[in-house]
Amino acid sequence: MGLLDQEFLDSNIVIAKSDDLLNWARLSSLWQLSFGLACCAIEMMATSASNYDFDRFGVMPRPTPRQADIIIISGTVTLKMAIRIKRLYEQMPDPKYIISMGSCANCGGPYWEHGYHVLKGVDRVIPVDVYVPGCPPRPEALLEGLLKLQEKIRHETLRTKKA
Amino acid sequence: MKTAKEILEILQKKFPEIEFSLVEDEPSDQIIFTDALKIHEICEFLRDGEGLKFDTLMNLSGVDDANGEKQTNDDGSETIVGGTLSVYYNLDSIELNHKTTLQVSTSRESPKVESVNLIWRAADWHEREAYDMLGIKFLNHPDLRRILMPYDWEEGSYPLRKDYKDPEFYQGMKVPY
Numbered sequence: 067m068g069l070l071d072q073e074f075l076d077s078n079i080v081i082a083k084s085d086d087l088l089n090w091a092r093l094s095s096l097w098q099l100s101f102g103l104a105c106c107a108i109e110m111m112a113t114s115a116s117n118y119d120f121d122r123f124g125v126m127p128r129p130t131p132r133q134a135d136i137i138i139i140s141g142t143v144t145l146k147m148a149i150r151i152k153r154l155y156e157q158m159p160d161p162k163y164i165i166s167m168g169s170c171a172n173c174g175g176p177y178w179e180h181g182y183h184v185l186k187g188v189d190r191v192i193p194v195d196v197y198v199p200g201c202p203p204r205p206e207a208l209l210e211g212l213l214k215l216q217e218k219i220r221h222e223t224l225r226t227k228k229a
Numbered sequence: 230m231k232t233a234k235e236i237l238e239i240l241q242k243k244f245p246e247i248e249f250s251l252v253e254d255e256p257s258d259q260i261i262f263t264d265a266l267k268i269h270e271i272c273e274f275l276r277d278g279e280g281l282k283f284d285t286l287m288n289l290s291g292v293d294d295a296n297g298e299k300q301t302n303d304d305g306s307e308t309i310v311g312g313t314l315s316v317y318y319n320l321d322s323i324e325l326n327h328k329t330t331l332q333v334s335t336s337r338e339s340p341k342v343e344s345v346n347l348i349w350r351a352a353d354w355h356e357r358e359a360y361d362m363l364g365i366k367f368l369n370h371p372d373l374r375r376i377l378m379p380y381d382w383e384e385g386s387y388p389l390r391k392d393y394k395d396p397e398f399y400q401g402m403k404v405p406y
């Protein structure tokens with residue numbers, strides 16, 4: 067028998083929903099914009115380093131927003147920076163995701179009352195997918211945030227596309 | 230090595246027409262208090278004068294003394310009327326191994342202090358910071374812009390003043406919590 071018949075007889079075909087395939091591809095290679103803001107960024111770098119190894123989840127830092135799928139807002143968002151963050155976010159191609167890391171990015175953190183220069187939560191300028199609490203969150207917490215985001219992507223469908 | 234008293238005496242001898250005094254009731258080293266609009270020539274002499282040789286400006290900081298009259302507004306916030314803003318100069322002489330502190334005060338309503346930028350270039354950004362945070366205008370500063378706050382921050386809004394109030398919005402972003 068010919069080669070082709072063999073292939074078909076061995077039922078070497080995988081049938082999947084295109085949704086699942088796309089979601090699996092997306093959640094397994096979340097390229098991260100290499101972008102850090104304050105003390106939380108140190109913890110994010112520790113997460114990328116060999117002890118915690120962000121890379122095993124397919125998270126790689128990319129130096130340009132054009133190649134990034136995810137932006138981790140790791141630290142204090144000043145009003146000055148918020149404008150730049152918004153621009154970076156707009157430069158990223160869809161689909162794009164945001165993890166807000168640490169109290170500062172979540173709600174202003176220690177600067178919530180007297181921080182005249184701090185934006186009280188990055189969700190005032192860009193839509194956040196996952197909030198990771200802590201000041202700073204440990205690398206484990208950030209990893210869990212990423213797993214939560216993967217969970218979210220796993221249940222996305224092509225029909226309800228994120229804006 | 231010279232103490233604040235000795236430095237004060239040298240200054241008084243050199244500039245008989247300028248008022249000097251010694252601030253002694255602070256829990257710090259003694260501070261020489263002087264005139265905000267004469268600080269340039271005083272500092273030039275401090276840098277070059279025999280036995281003084283203050284070759285380094287370690288720090289220059291602005292302070293809101295908040296010693297004016299406090300008025301309570303309808304919404305419960307406070308406004309301070311009158312009183313002074315101060316600038317402190319921490320000088321160091323590497324050559325003679327002594328330090329001193331100068332203080333000048335200026336009115337809160339139109340705060341004007343001479344710049345010492347031409348004497349110690351280190352003063353450049355320090356003065357910009359004092360301007361940015363407290364609104365102290367440094368006369369003859371070559372580039373007196375905001376340094377920490379955005380350039381388009383509201384005119385006349387200085388965050389380290391004791392009666393500062395957050396603006397409601399900045400570029401469409403809500404500022405208060």
Ligand code: SF4
Binds near residue numbers: 141142168201203
């Ligand atoms: S949340 Fe805490 S650790 Fe993180 S940037 Fe803010 S102050 Fe720093």
